[in-house]
Amino acid sequence: MEETEPVKAAPPVFELELPDDYSQYLLHSRTEVLAVLRSVVQKGALITAHFDQGRSFFLTSMIALQPDDGELILDVGSNEEMNARALKAGKLIFTTVVDKVKIQFSLERLRRTDYQGRPAFVGAVPGTLLRLQRREFFRLATPVATPIRLCTTLMPEGRAVNVSLLDISGGGVGLMAPLDLAGLLERGRMLENCRIMLPGEGLLAATLCVRNLFDVTTRGGSRYVRVGCEFVGLPTARLTAVQRYIIHVERERKARLNGLS
Template structure:
C-alpha cells in the first residue's frame, strides 16, 4: 500500500485504535513521563517504523522518530516520502501514532505537528505525549501472599505539602509483573495512577531483599465480609533486572508448591 493511499468510502473500514477505547484498555496506558520517554527512546534506538494516522484514520504516512529535544519536551520526526501527505499531516487537528516494539503495540496521539529542520532537512516537530498506550498482553500468575508469613513493602510517599511519609504496606499479592498493595483509605489518597515509587523494599522470605521501582497502575476499593475497608493499589515493576525477577519467580514457585503440598496432605 502506498503511503498516500486514503481509506474512504463504504467499501473501506476505518482503522480502530485501542487508544480510543480507554474503557477497555485503560490498564495499558502510561502516565509517567519517565516511562513515556523510555518508550520513545526505544523507538528511536530501534529505528521503529511509525504509522501516523490522520483525517479520522482515512490518511496516513510512514515515518520514524529521530531524536528528543534537550529538555525532553518535544521530539523530531522524519517526514514521509510524499509531499502532499506531509502537508496534510501539518494541517491535521488530531494524529494517532502507532508502532510495534518487541511485539508490543504502542500508540499515542497529538493535536498537531509543526514543521522544523534537522541537519538541514525538513522534519516534523511534535510534543511528547502526556499519555501513551503500551499494549503488552502478558498474563502472570498472581500469588496471594501467605497470611502466616506476610510480606511488607517499605517506601516513601509524599503528602500534598511535599513532606515525606515513610510507610510499610502489606502485600496482598505478587506476580512476575508487579504487586498488589494493601493501603488504608488515608494512605490511598497519596497515590495517583501513573505515580512512580522509587526505592521500594520488600523482604521475600528465604530469598532476600528485593529493591525495585514501581509504577501505580490502578486503585480499587475493597470491603471485607466484616465490613472493613481498604484499597488495593496495583503496581507494575519498572525495568526490573532479570536477577531480581528470578527472585520473585523463585518465591512464587516455592510458596505455591508449599501451598499445594499442604492441600494434598489434607486430602
C-alpha cells in the first residue's frame, strides 16, 4: 500500500459521526452489515483508515471476513511507524466506495495477526455501518411558476404554517420559511400532520423532522430561511407517489429542453 504521512490540514468530517443528518443511511442489522462488508472484500475496494481524530491515515483493503468469529481482516499499511500508531489508536474510521456508494464504519481497536502467512490487522465486525447511497434521493427543484406549498400547524404554539417548497426528494423537502418562523423550527423538531398537494398525485400527508436551517438573501435583497426536512416513517405508497411526481416533472422538463434544441 502507498505510504502516507500524517495529514496536516484540518481533520475531515465523517458522515458516520453525524447521525442526526445521516441516520437514514445507518445499517444496524448484522445481516445487512455483513452483506456490505462482503461486497467490500469481493470488490477488493481500497479503504482509507483514519485515526488520531482524522489527522492521520493509511490505505488498506479488507482481506477477509470471518463472521463466525465476529472479526474482519485488513491488510497492513506500507509504513511500519504508521502501522504502530494505528495499533495504539482508540478509534479508527474506515471509508471506502463500492459501486459509487460510500461506506463508512468505525472500529475501537486493531490488533496484529497473521493471515495465510502474511501480516495483517484484525478487528471486530462493527455493529453499525453507514451506506451512503444518495442516488435514490434525487432532489428536484419545484416549479417556480406553480409553487407547491406545505401546510401544518405547530403545536403547542398553535401557529399555522403555509410555506412554499424549494425542492423535494424521496428523503425529504426543502422549505422556504419567513424569518419569524425560524425560531420555532429548531433542528430536530418534529412537524406532524404536514400536508403537501402534489400535482397529479393528490394530497401527501407526512411527518417531517427539521434537519438544518440557514438564512438566504435573494438578489433583490429579500431574506428567508431555508429549512431542510427529512420524511419520518413515510409509507412505501407515499414514497412511490413522490417518486412518480419527480419523474413526471423531470420528463416534462427534458421534453421542453428537447423542443428548444
